[in-house]
Amino acid sequence: MPPPTAADAWLTGRRFGAVIDAGSSGSRLQIYSWKDARLTRSDPNAGSLDTLPKVEKGTQSGEDWSYKVEPGISSFGDNTEGIAAYLAPLLAHARTHIPPALQPETPLFLLATAGMRLLSPVQQAEVLQATCHFLKFHSNFRIDDPSPAGSCGSSVRIITGEEEGLFGWIAVNYLMDGFVGTGRDRQTYGFLDMGGASTQIAFEPGQEERERASNLIDVRLRLLDGHEVNHQVFVTTWLGYGTNQARERYVGKTILDSESSRSPSTPVASEENVLDPCLPKDLRLTESPIQSEEPDTHPRKPHTLVGTGSFEQCLQQTLPLLNKDAPCPEDTSCLFNGVHVPPIDFSASHFIGVSEYWYSSEHVFGLGGAYDVVQYERAASEFCARDWADIMREHRASREQGRLGGDGQVEQSGHVVDVGRWGDNVEIPRLQMQCFKAAWIVNVLHEGIGMPRLVDPGGNSTTAGDKVAEQAQSKGLGRPTFQSMDAVGDIAISWTLGKMVLEASKEVPPLSASVPPLQDPLDDLKFTDDSPVSPIRPPFLDFDAIEDQLTHRLSSSLTRQALGFSPIAFLFYVFVVGMMVFVMFRLRHRLRSTIRRIHKKNRYDLSEGYAMEEAQPLRSPSSLPWSPSTSRLSFQVLQPLKSLSSSLGSRAFRPPPIKIHSHHLPVRSSHFSPIRTSPIRSLSTPVLRAQNGLTAPDAANGSATAFVPGSPRLDGGSSVSVGSVSSLSSRSRNSSQMNLTSLAARQTISRTNSTMHVQPGGSIRYEH
Structure with a gap:
């Protein structure tokens, strides 16, 4: 099409x-x-x-x-x-x-x-x-x-x-x-x-x-x-509380109860008979205790269940399957199996049941729709008490006349061509399990969920399914408390x-653009440990699945039950940690050199900060005079002297000997202080300031001159004048060279005429 x-x-x-x-x-x-x-x-x-x-x-x-x-x-x-x-x-x-x-x-x-x-x-x-x-x-x-x-x-x-x-x-x-x-x-x-x-x-x-x-x-x-x-x-x-799994649990419990009541002197037959009130009378089914609670107490051999057709006894024997005695969290209300459910006000809350609630009511009993427990239990009691041979004769007659009801669908090439018909593989099992399913639904509704039983004081024999809604209205209950449904109109529920x-x-446009878009309820939910719903997200690794494949190869002392933890998960994490240790061991030399470079870089950054503050020359990290064991105070004291010595002993630049002629120079004697001082500031303080009256007349022309290491010399080899030095020093406070005048300020020099010679290599000689 x-x-x-x-x-x-x-x-x-x-x-x-x-x-x-x-x-x-x-x-x-x-x-x-x-x-x-x-x-x-x-x-x-x-x-x-x-x-x-x-x-x-x-x-x-x-x-x-x-x-x-x-x-x-x-x-x-x-x-x-x-x-x-x-x-x-x-x-x-x-x-x-x-x-x-x-x-x-x-x-x-x-x-x-x-x-x-x-x-x-x-x-x-x-x-x-x-x-x-x-x-x-x-x-x-x-x-x-x-x-x-x-x-x-x-x-x-x-x-x-x-x-x-x-x-x-x-x-x-x-x-x-x-x-x-x-x-x-x-x-x-x-x-x-x-x-x-x-x-x-x-x-x-x-x-x-x-x-x-x-x-x-x-x-x-x-x-x-x-x-x-x-x-x-x-x-x-x-x-585990659907009809099929509930039936499996019931079969296991029934067989175990029968075994516990059997006399030890009774010989064990290859196929034992067990009476089952949840099967129509004289129906015989061969089953095994698939989900027995104590599988090791008796071999899982087939047992023949023989129906006795007692709906009342079936209600009693299926009631323990609800596990009503399971622990319930404190300060909460639970229905069955310890599951918390808020209290239900059935006078205001009305329920609709689908799937098995509908099938087990309509397809055999014809009681789908508004629910009346009295009428439902009466129909179930009558059905269970019938002989299985009689049920099969009626079934075959109904099928020949085309009156067999059901939810079955006849499909051809994937298309539904007919509804309301059952195939043999669905019809017979439905009739076999109808008595059990009817008892299970009644117990879930009334003993499990707590739905009240509506009983007509005038007598139950006149109750009819199509009058339940009217009866509930007359009793002031409004809509029926419960009704089973499969579809509304032509739309299936x-x-x-x-x-x-x-x-x-x-897709409906909101009234305002500020309204947040609609999401699925679970998409808006922030999942925590106490979230009402936890989404199914397949994990990256499934240790349980791996264990299932390896359990039969492990001894009983190495299982999760014996150890208290997953041995597969433990071995996996040990392997991951071992691999990390192995990789780090193979890369230990590179890691060590990387750590050293980072350490030296941090030391160099710290020393560079000190040098920039004191206008000291910047050098490579390998020549730094600083070590982690050196205190900050010793660094402040020794750094100027070491910087001066490095400057004087540098092979990159060796100036010629300098002669300074002093004629009764009024030089002060200064005491060395550990307080950090700038060598550029000391250059101008004791020598170049006019208020101190310090001059150095040149032997030739009487002009005051001084040589500044690292500064340009004039043509003819003459030194820069004091005025030039003053201006130069003011412009070059961050110079990487040290002026000798800073050294003169830290010495006691004779006021008499003397000549100081600075020899190559840094030695000093005086001539009078």
Whole structure:
């Protein structure tokens, strides 16, 4: 079937979204659509805008909006090369029914559930990576960029049981108009979901409980008029409390109880018979204690369960499976298995159950819809007490007459061509397990969740399912406390619908640009140790999976149970630390030289700072007279002398001997002080200042002259005059050479005529 064309009126202003529900038995593509909110706002015939966008099937007619492939994507955990061929039909179906021009703006999600949760984290990561690569590079649909959620962001990932419950809660309240109304007029429905492996609950607590609770999830949705509705929802899941896993635990417990009551003198038969009240009368099934709590107390050999057909005894024997005695956190309320749940006010909270709640009520008993526990238990008691042979005769007759009901679907080439029919592989197991499932649902609803039993004081024999709503209204309870449902109109209640309601709500323009964009509830959640939901993020390394492969090769003393920690993780970290030590040992010489260079550089920077402050010459770090053991005071005292000695002994420049003739020079005797002094300042202080009366007449012309090392000499070899020296010294206070006059200021020189000769090499000789 070609995609709709632009001339199609139904397509005008229509938006699309697609979800692949990757379950344990298969993956189902579901296409949804809704009208663009901008066009709806501008339509004068649109009606009230205080509702959410209308999300409906993504095709105009037929069941083409849904397409399923088998088996589950989790079966490719060890063969990711087959994922491309597995997903190709789903992707082709989506391209066929969504216009090509709209595909780039159509979000496509593949959200995996229970089957993928059972894989190891490494297998999960490999399957998600292969799926992301195929969807991103073989379609034009909108796929999220990489994020902490995965390589395709939130478009391809594994969702938790809590997320399923949260999306289901949105779907139920969307279909039941739970988001319509304002203030106290708006009452949302609670959501109950039970599958084969787990069961979930999601509901909005009362106002007082919302103020006290800290583990609620904020759900933000935007109406067509731009206003937002906010709800705080509690959601949790019980793993292992679905019908199939509960049955496995029940079988193990029943066999163990039978073994414990058997007399030791009784011979052990190869196949033992165990009475089972949760099977129809005289039904015989051969099973093994798959999940027995004490597997070593008895061999896991087959046992034949023989049905006794007692629904009342089945209720009693399945009740301990709820684990009501499990410890509950202090100052909190728990329902069963020690799971905290805020108190539920059933006079105001009304629940809708899907999946097994619907199947176990409607397909055998015909009691789907408003729930009455008395009528339900009566139907279950009658069914369980019937002979299995009688049940099979009625089943065959119903099938021949085409009256067999059920949720089964007949599919051809992935298309649903008929509904309400069961295949033999589904019909018979359903009839076999109906008695147990009915007892399990009653216990979960009333003993587990705490739903009150509504009993008619006038007698229960007249209660009928279609009168429950009217009866509840007459008792002042309003809507039925609980009802099982499968669809509203032609839209099935599914968590995928709730996901699409969120996506449609995100596309509604807000009233103000300052309003933050809508996010999935879990994307807005800051995950901590006490978060109500923890996302599934496959880790980089899966030590548990490695241990599972190596446990049979290890002795019992090296297991996690014996050591108290993971030996595989311990060896891994020891290996990492060992590799780091080995690399550092091989690079020890380079590391040592690098540390030395850094150390010398720091010493040079410190000495350079001192030299710049005192106008000392700057040298390479190798010639520094400083060492870490030298105190700061000794550095201040010795640095000028060492700098002078280095200056006088420099081979780069050796000036000729200098003669200074003094005729009764009034030179003061200055005492050497450890206080830091500048040699340039000492040059001008004792000699060049006129107020001191210090002159050095030249022997030839009587002019006062002095030689400044490092300064230019005039033609003819004459020295720079004192005036020039004064001006030069004022311009060259940062000169790298030392003036001898600074030395003269630190000596006691005779006032008589004397001649001082500075010999090469730095020695001094006086002549009188």
